[in-house]
Amino acid sequence: MDALRLEWVGGAPKLWTDETMERQGLVTTVTSRVGVAAVVGWVGSTRDRVACARRLLDDFGRRGAALPLPAGDYAAVLACRDRILVMRDEQARIPLFLRESGGRVSAVGTSARALGSVTELEPRYFCRYLTGNMAQQHTDLTPFAGVHRVLGGEMVELSVTGRMRSRLLGRGRQAPDPPVSAADGPHARRTAAQDLRLALEHAVGRRMGAKTACHVSGGTDSTSVALLAADLPAAGRADPGDLVLLAGRFSGGELAGEQPYLHAALEEIRRHAPAARPVLVDADDVADFDDFQHHAGDTDEPHAHAFRAPFWARLHAAAAELGCETLLTGCGADPIVDANPFHLHRLARTGRLRQMAGQAHAWAAGSDRGSRDIVQAYVVQPALPLAAERITALVRGGTALGGLGTFNRPRWLRSGFARAHGYREASIAESRFVYGRKPEQSLYDAANYLAAPDPLSWHRARQDGFFLTHPFLDPEVVATMRRLPVDVAFDPGRPKSVLREAMADLLPARIRGRAVKTPFNELYVRGLRTHGDELIDLCRTARHPLIPEMFDVETLCQAVREAQLGIGDSYACDRVNSSLALVMWLERLDQCSGAVRPAVPVIAGS
Template identity: 75%
Template sequence: MEALRLDWAGSTPRLSAAGAMAEQGLVTTVSSQDGTAVVAGWVGSVRDRMAGARRLLDDFGRRGVASRLPTGDYAAVLVYRDRILLMRDEQARIPLFFRESGGRVSAVSTSARRLGTGAELERRYFCRYLTGNMAQPHSELTPFAGVHRILGGEVVELSITGQMRGRVPRHVREADDLSLPGADGPRFSGAAKDLRLALENAVGRRMGRTTACHVSGGTDSTSVALLAARLLTAGQDRPGDLVLLAGRFGRGELAEEQPYLDEAMEAIRRHVPAAHPMMIDVDDVADFDDFWHHAGDADEPHAHAFRAPFWGRLHAAAAELGCDTLMTGCGADPIADANPLHLHRLARTGQLRQMTKQARAWATGGERGLRDVLSAYVVQPTLPLAAERLTALVRRRGTVLGGLGNFARPRWLRSGFARAHGYREASVAESRFVFGRRPEQSLYDAANYIAAPDPLSWRCARQDGFFLSHPFLDPEVIATMRRLPAEATFHPGRSKTVLREAMADLLPPRILGRTVKIPFDELYARGLRTHGDGLIDLCRSARHPLIAEIFDVETLCRAVREAQLGIGDSYSWDRMNSSLALVVWLEQSDQRSRTLMPVTAGP
């Protein structure tokens, strides 16, 4: 989707924004004596998009001043008299790409496909994509040769004629000085109080005039919605409407979530009685519904396209009510919980007795074996590729999905293609991103990409009128949790201890004390039962030449059959889902290119 575009008429830059998205407030254009900025998304605060865009233009207009990237979900192009700046926020929710050749940029857009029309497909990208579901957002490669991604937190400087001058990573400040009404809440212990304030600030930044919140009945989404309700109640200067968005299951194991959901809705509406609850019946929704559309229409292959039907149903309801922002509880699991990779730090620094003691506590609290805990949080981060190969050898036992983890080559990816286009190098790069030299710190960077895979939000923003936003992935929240010592966050058998303490005065008792939430496995199993045969037929009938070059199609079909039978785990299913999405994306691209081919008249 193209929200903004920069190109050149001769040596003169032309900067434009999508009119419909500008009317919705999703794209903001500001000008001053120094230049012009077009910002997709929001800087500083959703409500003050114009002021945030103007501040961005002014701050980066001062040469010689190393400006920090402000908080927000945005991609921006700033055109000054003597230079052009391209940038994205560190969380990288909104895409931005440029087409470059010979050191000169010829176009910039939020759409890789628009820039890559007619370009050769980049095979190295597909190896990078297939290493795991975090690969895309932090890799410069795109599906199109000559089209590059601006990375999260990066500032690219061009001359006024488009010559590349440099690419510099910038970082947001660790804490924002934004103060909000009601921030001084009840007294908590230090860690809980800090998290409460950071999360309240993050929610406040994301609130619009009509704010929707996903509510699932869990601790995370309920916390976000309660803070939004509290801010609406306390802030006389920020009136607004609150929509509570939830999927209702009337049958199956997910129907057991309904009592928690009802209690969450009741607690939120005690703060804002006028809040609008939207309980959407989703019993007829299954994963992989309309997979051709969800996986094929995106700018890039979308690894989580299989889950788009459920979220699309909910987002359509929020769009009908005119919501201008939609917040989720996404990201709380890795961010607001104790960091198990702290065990790796203890082992790395020689504190083996302390590491063993804490590993036993982790094992007891999680009802796991000590060996499993040490393997997951000490051995695998140290030797990720070797650990995966060993696991695959032990667990495969004749299956395609058995033992398949995050990085190892799936058996349906042809070894010749993998060798020729850098699959091993991509796996090494991905494993280093996920674990890094300090895995306990890399966890937060990786969580940003795995916890909120929302290309669906971006692709549908024009029709929905909003972007998804995730308060738990706010830089201030991440910085707060990163600073906390392990002893403040880990209590055996009780997840998200600091978050529960921080929200103890707001969360209803039933939700405050719950430790287990029913996953969406039923939706996935139903989708494979319903669409498995169709997915196999799709793979076998696909005609794009790259599909046969990349995949052993029959082995991929066998993986689908195994997943239908429940063989494998979430890691192996993610790898299969990514591959299926790529098949559909390539096939859709092939049909689109054939439609656009010129027809030569006969004699």
């Protein structure tokens, strides 16, 4: 979807924005003495989009300004009198791309497809995409040759003629390494809870519009966000606005067990905001892979989580009917506000093996896993990720999904294609991103791309009139949790203990005390049973020439059959889902237009 486009016409930069998205407030254009700025999404606050966009232009338009990028969900182009700045926020929810050759940029836009050519694809991208379900979003490569991604938190400076001057990846708000231990347990935890509560209040307040929808599932995370959205206006700490409480309703199966928690959450939220409107969307007939042709085939890039799009699309449609300006979720809380398990890796690499063994035992006692599994996952695997996966593949081999972890080459990806286009190099690069030299720090960077992959929100934004947004992934919240020592954040048997403490005055007891939430496995199983034969037929009848060059189709079909039978773990199924999405995306590549939507021209300084 092309929300904005910058091109050079007659040697001068010209900027266009989507007319419909301008009217909806999803694109904001401002001018000043410095130049002109087009912002997709919001900077600083959803309520003050124009003022914040103007502040962004004035602050960054000054020559020599070295400021950290402000918080928000945005992609922005600033056309100043003597240069052009292209930037994205650290969360990177809004896409932005450059078409570049020989150090000169010829176009900038929010659609890679619109900037590229369907006949000139980049095979290295597909290898990187297949190494994991978040790899595509934090790398420069796109599916189209010559089209490059502006990374999250990056600012690109161009001359007024399009010559590339610099690409700077900003990390201005990252917290320093956390201290090794806390001063005193109870007091430190109370202080940490107060800090997290304040950061979450700021994150939620920034995202609230005139009409805000909150996804409520009955879990601790989404309920916390919705309660803050209800409590902040009630306490006079945010502008009041319409609040919609959006939830999926399941009357049967495993997910029906979540309904009592959902009703408890809604009752408590409405106690703080009586005017809040609960909207329960019947979802009994929803299954993963419904309308897979549309959800996986029409997106700008392959969408690894397209299989789950039918459920979210139904909720989005309900929010759109009510005219919501933004939709808040609880996504990201699991990796961000829980204790950081890779602290065990730090203990091991600094020689504190006895302490590591004791904490691994405590970690295991507070979960349903053994100490050996804990050490394998958080000490051994991060140390030698590819070697650990190869050993696992040998032990669990025998089927298409056996031993297939996060980085191993799927057996259906042809070895010749993988060698020719750098799959091994891609898997090494991805493992370094996920674990890094200090996995306890890399966790937070990886969580941003793993916890809330929502291309669906972007793909539907023009028709829905809002973006999905995630307060738990706000840079202020992440920085707060990064500062905490592990003995403050970790409480055996009580996950996300700091969050529970932070929300103790708002969360109902029934939700505050729960430790386990029903996963959405039932939708996945139902989807494969319903659509498995269609997916296999899709693979066997695919006509795009890259598909048989890339995949051993029969091995991929075998993997789908095994997933139907429940063979393989979640990592293996993720690899199947990603591969199926790629097949569908390639099949529909020629059918989806990348043409610019009706646009408003914006005169840029030359």
